[in-house]
Structures are given as structure tokens and as C-alpha cells.
Amino acid sequence: MKANYGYMDGSGEYYITIDTDHCNNCSHHGCITGCPKGMFQVITDDYDDEVAEIKEEFRKKIKYDCADCKPTTDRPPLPCQAACTPGAITHSW
């Protein structure tokens, strides 16, 4: 399942997508500690699968919360993506 969290506003589209099919077999849940803002949590979803999600309090402002990891001059590997070795996390911007 691809779970998209975010929004579109006047400046663009800001979504973090988690391919939760990877999460069920992920033993380390690296996203939780890998994100310096603590945006991820692992929950048991409606189908009893363990999946990562973006915490509700961040969903309305991911553009701003992720800004520190995305300097305009440089694009280092994002900590969340580096921590998620199964490669479940993508960003739309």
C-alpha cells in the first residue's frame, strides 16, 4: 500500500509517500530514530499489519518540518531515506 501524507498549497505539492508493503518485514524501523524531527511512528493498521506513518501533528506542515534536511544549495541524502534501508520512503519535492 502506498500511503501519501501531505498537501498541495499555492507553492506546490508536498507529500511523503510510504510504501507500507516494505514495513511488515522491516525489523529495525529505522525511520523512527532516523528522522531528526521524529515525524514517523509505527502502528498496527486496519489490516493488522505493522506499518510506518507520519504522525498527525506533522501532516499539515511537512514542507516546513523537512526544510532543514533540504537546503536549497545542496541535496544531501535525506536522513529518513538513509535510515529506511528497505527503500519505502519517497518525497514529492
Added chain:
Amino acid sequence: MITAGIDMGARSIRVLILKDGEVLARGESTAGFDTAESAELAFNEALEKAGITKDQLDKIVATGAGRESAPQATDTVTDVGAAARGAHEVAPQARTIIDIGAEEGRAIKTNGNGKVMDFAVNEKCAAGAGSFTEAMSRALEVELEEFGALSLESTESIPMNAQCAVFAESEVVSLLHAKTPKQDIARAVHDAIADRIVSMVRRVGIEPEIALIGAVSRNPGFVDALKRGLERDVIIPDDAEFVGALGAALVATDE
């Protein structure tokens, strides 16, 4: 088996009681400051209409943003899960579900059996068309009930730049000062909302048929704008605003 679904929305609380798959009764209340009390009102209304007591309910499942604060519920299901399950019941041919609440919107792709395949949630300020249209109809000094129909009378499409209710309100006031017809402004408002919803739907991919659920489906101006944005027709089930509560009641039955 008798089950109940409680949809604890940001603005409204809706309760639906099912007996052996048939709808027995519905209840509704405005979500007040004390949401548990508002839930009780809607719940008691549904029980009374059904002619049963709470003890006769086998299971009660809550959904919606405030699902954890429904005191009656024995279990919860996410908004996405409830919308998918409920929509499958009332529009089984739908593979893409658009659920617009007062303050949030969701696009869900399902597998044809009511199971969620992919979804996108947009919970940003006024992302749901409900609050946004309310604010804009106030700015235009038009009754909310007339606002949707008014936009259908528009003869000219004008762009609206603001994506936020606060800025949109000042844009509407500027357009009014410029003597722009209210019909065209109403259409611009609905087009702006539909734009955001369509972008969210495209994230999960549009797979026909498409069902629109939630109270906003009663707004003909928004429905028209959405159809134009999607370049497709949409199915609007009866009692579209109760589909989340129905989904929760069905999840209770399934378990």
C-alpha cells in the same frame, strides 16, 4: 447481529446502526466542544430511532478524526479504512473513493473488495471543502445552501490564486469590489477546492469508477467543479455523508 458505527468528524458526528447488514437507524449531531457529549446525542438518537438499547448492540466501532474519544466504542477503524469499506457497500463498482470532510480530504484506491490499496490524506487547513466553502459563502454573503447552485450559473471562469481560506477570503472581497459577478466568484472558489482534491486523487491514480462521499457531495457547485477537474463522472451514493459511519458498522460486523 446488531452493530453501530460512529463517525467522529471535525464538524459532525454521525451514527449508523446495522442489523444483519440492513440499516436500522441513523443519528447525527454537531461536534461541540465536548465531543463525547455530542457523540452521546447522536448515539442516543440512533438508538431511539432503532427502538433498541445499547445493551442490544453486539459491537460498536468508531472512526473519524476524534475516534479515540467516542466513549461508546469498543474498537476503532481509520477514516481511510471505514470510507473504503462503506463505499464498497454502497458503490461496489467504485475503485477510487474521494472522501471530503469539513477540514480534511482523502483519496483512496481500493482493490474491488473494499480493501485499501493506496491512499492520500490532506489534512491541511481548510483542505476539506466544508470549512472553505462556508468561509467563502460568508464572504460573498450568500446562504451556504445556495452557494453551490450559484456557481452553476457562472458564465466566466476566473482563476483564484489563494489556496488558504484566510487569503482566499480577501481575494473574494477584492473580486467583489471589482464588480465580478458572484456566480463567477462562486465557481472560482469551487474550482480552487476541486484543484487541490484532483491533485490528491492523481497521487493515488484515477481508476474508474469514482465515488464521492462526505457531506460536500451535496454541494452541486463542488461536484460540477470536481467532475470537470477529473474529466469524469463521479458516483454519489445516497446518504453519502453516512458512508464513514456505515463503514465502521460494517467493520464491526466483519470482525
